[in-house]
Amino acid sequence: MASLDRPGELLIEAIRLTVNGDTHDLGVPSHYTLLEALRYVLGLTGPKQGCDKGDCGACTVLLDGVPTLSCILPVQEAIGKEVTTIEGLAAPDAPHALQDAFDLTGGAQCGFCTSGILMSAAALLAANRSPTRLEIREALAGNLCRCTGYTKIYEAIELAAAALREERMPAELKGS
Amino acid sequence: MLRLHPYVYHRPRRLDEALELLKEHSGDVLPIAGGTDLVPNMKHGLFAPGHLVALKGIDELHGIEERDGELAIGAAESLTAVASHPLVNDHFPALAHAASLVAHPMIRNQGTLGGNICLDTRCTYYNQTHFWRRALGYCLKKDGDVCHVVAGGTKCVAAHSADTPPILMALDAAVDIASADGERSIKLSDFFTADGMWNKRLERHELVTRVRIPLPSPKLHATYTKVRERKSVDFPLLSIALAVELDDSGVMDSISLIVAALGAKPRVIGGLDKIAVGKKPTDDIVEAVARQTYRQCNPLDNIIVEIEWRRAMVPVYVRRSFNAILAEPRATA
Numbered sequence: 001m002a003s004l005d006r007p008g009e010l011l012i013e014a015i016r017l018t019v020n021g022d023t024h025d026l027g028v029p030s031h032y033t034l035l036e037a038l039r040y041v042l043g044l045t046g047p048k049q050g051c052d053k054g055d056c057g058a059c060t061v062l063l064d065g066v067p068t069l070s071c072i073l074p075v076q077e078a079i080g081k082e083v084t085t086i087e088g089l090a091a092p093d094a095p096h097a098l099q100d101a102f103d104l105t106g107g108a109q110c111g112f113c114t115s116g117i118l119m120s121a122a123a124l125l126a127a128n129r130s131p132t133r134l135e136i137r138e139a140l141a142g143n144l145c146r147c148t149g150y151t152k153i154y155e156a157i158e159l160a161a162a163a164l165r166e167e168r169m170p171a172e173l174k175g176s
Numbered sequence: 177m178l179r180l181h182p183y184v185y186h187r188p189r190r191l192d193e194a195l196e197l198l199k200e201h202s203g204d205v206l207p208i209a210g211g212t213d214l215v216p217n218m219k220h221g222l223f224a225p226g227h228l229v230a231l232k233g234i235d236e237l238h239g240i241e242e243r244d245g246e247l248a249i250g251a252a253e254s255l256t257a258v259a260s261h262p263l264v265n266d267h268f269p270a271l272a273h274a275a276s277l278v279a280h281p282m283i284r285n286q287g288t289l290g291g292n293i294c295l296d297t298r299c300t301y302y303n304q305t306h307f308w309r310r311a312l313g314y315c316l317k318k319d320g321d322v323c324h325v326v327a328g329g330t331k332c333v334a335a336h337s338a339d340t341p342p343i344l345m346a347l348d349a350a351v352d353i354a355s356a357d358g359e360r361s362i363k364l365s366d367f368f369t370a371d372g373m374w375n376k377r378l379e380r381h382e383l384v385t386r387v388r389i390p391l392p393s394p395k396l397h398a399t400y401t402k403v404r405e406r407k408s409v410d411f412p413l414l415s416i417a418l419a420v421e422l423d424d425s426g427v428m429d430s431i432s433l434i435v436a437a438l439g440a441k442p443r444v445i446g447g448l449d450k451i452a453v454g455k456k457p458t459d460d461i462v463e464a465v466a467r468q469t470y471r472q473c474n475p476l477d478n479i480i481v482e483i484e485w486r487r488a489m490v491p492v493y494v495r496r497s498f499n500a501i502l503a504e505p506r507a508t509a
Contacts, residue, residue, distance in 0.1 A: 009182055010182050011182055011184060013185075029182070030182065030183065030184060030185055031180040031181060031182045031183050031185075032180075033180070033215070049177060052177055052178040052219065053178060053215075053216035053219055053220075054212055054215070054216055054279075054282075054283060055409060057280070057282060060282060066285050067281060067282050067285060068282055068285060068286060069212075069282045069283070069286065072211055072212060072215040072216060072286070073211065073215075073286065074185055074208070074211060074215070074228070074230070076185045076187060076230065077211075077230065077232065079187075120281070120282075138281070139281060141280045141281055141407075141408035141409070142279070142280025142281045142282045142283065142408065142409065144409075
């Protein structure tokens with residue numbers, strides 16, 4: 001087994017990634033995680049580098065629609081798959097209902113966990129239009145937030161789910 | 177920020193290619209499936225192989241199917257798939273439940289059943305950054321010659337911390353193992369050893385390819401309970417798998433009780449046949465089983481929660497396991 005002291009040879013690998021609908025041909029160090037490729041090669045800093053070892057969920061992205069921890073995923077595992085980051089959740093001028101709802105309810109405070117939570121929540125709502133509070137809690141069980149106590153986050157996701165079901169804007173429901 | 181060391185990442189499509197790569201780079205290679213434990217461990221400097229062989233893209237390691245009176249689950253199936261698959265839920269709801277208790281949703285999406293079975297043992301003094309371990313002077317399991325858990329200890333006592341093996345053992349599961357030299361099978365109850373350095377009867381160039389569980393008789397009831405600090409994310413502080421066969425009159429025909437997360441090997445509690453078989457699980461009998469289990473369980477300071485409390489929880493969770501089984505409306509595993 002190679003020891004830590006032995007400097008390994010840096011290897012740059014040619015990798016094709018599909019991120020937020022765009023295809024990129026990249027030269028990436030072979031030992032990069034998907035998160036490192038997203039942040040340091042593609043400049044997508046929405047997914048956060050929190051614990052960096054799979055505990056906190058701040059790095060959550062969707063891999064073929066499945067919430068995935070990009071900080072512990074070797075970048076090669078994303079080849080041939082659709083990667084969606086928070087930057088690809090919606091167009092800049094038309095936020096996702098979840099983004100509106102988080103804004104309206106105060107679902108984000110410091111915001112560090114928010115992009116990961118939005119990705120977990122987006123996958124939940126794609127699979128389940130009317131999640132119960134318990135189902136929302138289960139879906140977010142790998143996303144740690146240390147600011148909000150989660151209540152506003154749950155409210156935001158419920159508001160977004162209702163808005164998507166009724167095809168209305170979260171603000172209209174919030175006001176009503 | 178935790179950096180990985182440089183390595184070559186191989187993505188074979190066929191099992192034989194993977195096995196050849198493991199043989200070819202012997203001593204400087206590790207297999208990686210979900211990587212949910214291996215990648216953090218590499219970031220902590222616990223492993224630094226020059227080659228990784230990725231297993232998820234190998235079709236032969238996938239699939240969940242019933243055949244020859246068994247349920248066969250490919251080792252690269254995700255824990256999410258195991259927890260949600262209809263065949264697993266029909267035949268072995270306790271296994272589906274155990275898989276659903278591993279870590280958190282994303283870890284289960286990425287982590288695999290085979291990886292959970294082969295999970296490295298864990299210890300307060302081992303699962304730390306290189307900086308942290310160096311500051312303490314390292315430990316027996318990695319880079320050092322001192323055990324910080326057992327004073328003067330010469331044998332690593334890091335804890336078996338996986339959720340699916342205890343219930344798989346109670347369900348009498350076997351694993352298929354392949355290497356470039358051939359194939360073999362072994363009962364999971366014979367698979368683990370008490371050596372915290374490497375607690376499995378698996379050579380470094382071998383892979384667990386499949387898990388096979390005999391389909392249960394209608395008399396079988398099984399349950400898995402996990403004690404942890406939070407209801408998500410955490411590894412177990414203590415876990416208990418219980419399987420009993422109850423005949424029509426409620427008498428126990430067999431009993432299998434496994435306690436894990438205390439030492440390097442999941443402990444099969446002995447002497448229960450005499451106490452429980454041929455009897456109904458009355459309060460007195462359950463209490464006798466709980467006492468027998470308590471006597472055989474001696475946790476060590478390998479996890480950060482007090483050993484007295486972990487030991488005290490053993491009989492509590494034995495009782496709860498029986499309560500869970502007796503509350504079941506019908507015989508299910």
